[in-house]
Structures are given as structure tokens and as C-alpha cells.
Amino acid sequence: AQSVTQLGSHVSVSEGALVLLRCNYSSSVPPYLFWYVQYPNQGLQLLLKYTSAATLVKGINGFEAEFKKSETSFHLTKPSAHMSDAAEYFCAVRANTGNQFYFGTGTSLTVIP
Amino acid sequence: DTGVSQDPRHKITKRGQNVTFRCDPISEHNRLYWYRQTLGQGPEFLTYFQNEAQLEKSRLLSDRFSAERPKGSFSTLEIQRTEQGDSAMYLCASSRDASSGVVRVYDTQYFGPGTRLTVL
Numbered sequence: 001a002q003s004v005t006q007l008g009s010h011v012s013v014s015e016g017a018l019v020l021l022r023c024n025y026s027s028s029v030p031p032y033l034f035w036y037v038q039y040p041n042q043g044l045q046l047l048l049k050y051t052s053a054a055t056l057v058k059g060i061n062g063f064e065a066e067f068k069k070s071e072t073s074f075h076l077t078k079p080s081a082h083m084s085d086a087a088e089y090f091c092a093v094r095a096n097t098g099n100q101f102y103f104g105t106g107t108s109l110t111v112i113p
Numbered sequence: 114d115t116g117v118s119q120d121p122r123h124k125i126t127k128r129g130q131n132v133t134f135r136c137d138p139i140s141e142h143n144r145l146y147w148y149r150q151t152l153g154q155g156p157e158f159l160t161y162f163q164n165e166a167q168l169e170k171s172r173l174l175s176d177r178f179s180a181e182r183p184k185g186s187f188s189t190l191e192i193q194r195t196e197q198g199d200s201a202m203y204l205c206a207s208s209r210d211a212s213s214g215v216v217r218v219y220d221t222q223y224f225g226p227g228t229r230l231t232v233l
Binding site for chain 2: 049099104
């Protein structure tokens with residue numbers, strides 16, 4: 001069975017500081033992993049995805065994530081936070097059959113001016 | 114706009130009433146998914162369609178819930194005899210399944226803006 005765990009339901013960073021949002025996965029086979037961002041009262045927007053190609057994945061808005069099999073992690077980072085990055089971030093793993101996603105509980109990012 | 118659209122965006126209803134939501138996927142996408150998201154949680158899978166066929170249903174989908182995709186394009190999700198516990202955001206997503214034979218090729222899921230249901 002596949003699942004993801006997001007450590008830290010709330011993260012606060014200062015504007016211009018490093019953003020690090022943590023995600024660990026559980027999967028019996030090589031996983032397909034995703035990060036989505038959700039702004040208030042909106043749907044989910046894809047930030048980036050890992051599909052077993054390069055382990056360092058670059059996404060939109062300056063975000064990137066690194067797949068580390070030894071740590072079963074897929075943490076999301078951004079070198080310098082911007083006020084517009086304040087949102088809810090979800091890590092997800094895709095099921096091996098059916099293609100439905102299993103989402104983490106989300107991390108709310110606050111950017112302090 | 115060629116993204117996933119959902120209608121209505123907001124629905125307020127009284128307990129016991131029936132409600133129906135609509136999802137229009139991206140036109141070339143043959144797979145369509147429904148998820149439910151409650152406050153402070155990530156989306157939870159409800160069901161998905163490959164063209165017009167409903168291939169899987171979560172145990173979260175009680176017998177009061179029914180979903181259809183009659184022509185393999187838009188989909189509807191109906192909730193009968195709504196309960197206060199049904200209050201949530203209902204998200205629709207679509208993707209393209211380019212699988213051929215034993216080779217499974219799944220595209221990314223793209224989400225709509227959601228329908229927020231409030232049951233009073």
C-alpha cells in the first residue's frame with residue numbers, strides 16, 4: 001500500500017528565507033510522487049512530480065524536490081520564500097493500480113514579512 | 114479556459130436534501146476522479162472513471178453517493194439525503210491514460226476548483 005506522511009502541519013518562514021516542507025512516503029514499489037499547492041478556496045495546482053527519472057525535480061515558482069530512496073523522502077524546498085508562497089502544500093503518491101492519489105494531510109506555509 | 118471546471122462552486126443545503134455536482138474534465142482526458150476534502154485534511158479518493166466505466170469506488174462512497182459519466186465526458190456526483198458530515202469540498206480531477214497492452218502510462222492529474230458543500 002502507498003501512503004505519504006507530511007511532518008509539520010504548519011511552517012512559518014521569513015520572507016527571503018529557505019522553505020523546507022517535509023514528505024516521507026511508504027511504497028512497496030518505486031513510487032510516483034507529487035507536490036501540489038492549494039490557495040484558499042481553490043483547487044490543487046501541480047508544483048512538480050517525480051516519475052523515476054532525475055532524482056532532483058524542478059517545478060514551478062522556484063520550487064524543487066529531491067527524491068531520496070534511502071530516506072524514503074521527497075522534501076520540497078525553495079531557496080527564498082516570497083509572500084505569494086503562503087498556501088497549503090500537499091504531498092501525494094500515486095497508486096500502482098487505478099492511478100488514484102493518496103495525499104498527505106498538508107502543510108500550511110506562512111511567510112512572515 | 115481548457116482546465117477542469119466544476120459547477121456549482123458553492124452549495125448550501127439542508128440536511129436530508131439531495132444535491133448534484135458536475136465536473137467537466139479537460140477534453141482529451143479519458144480518466145476522471147472524484148475526491149473529498151474536509152477542513153484541515155488532504156483530499157481523499159472517492160471514485161474514478163475510465164471513459165464511461167466506473168472502475169473503482171472507495172469505501173468512503175456510501176450508498177447515498179452515486180457518480181456517473183454517461184458519455185465519457187462530463188461527470189456528475191449525487192449525494193442523497195445529505196447529512197452534516199457530508200459538508201466538505203468535493204474535488205474533481207482528470208488525466209489521460211495512454212496505456213497500451215501491459216505498458217501502463219498515466220499522465221498527471223489536473224484538479225478543478227472544487228465544489229464546497231455546506232449541509233445545515
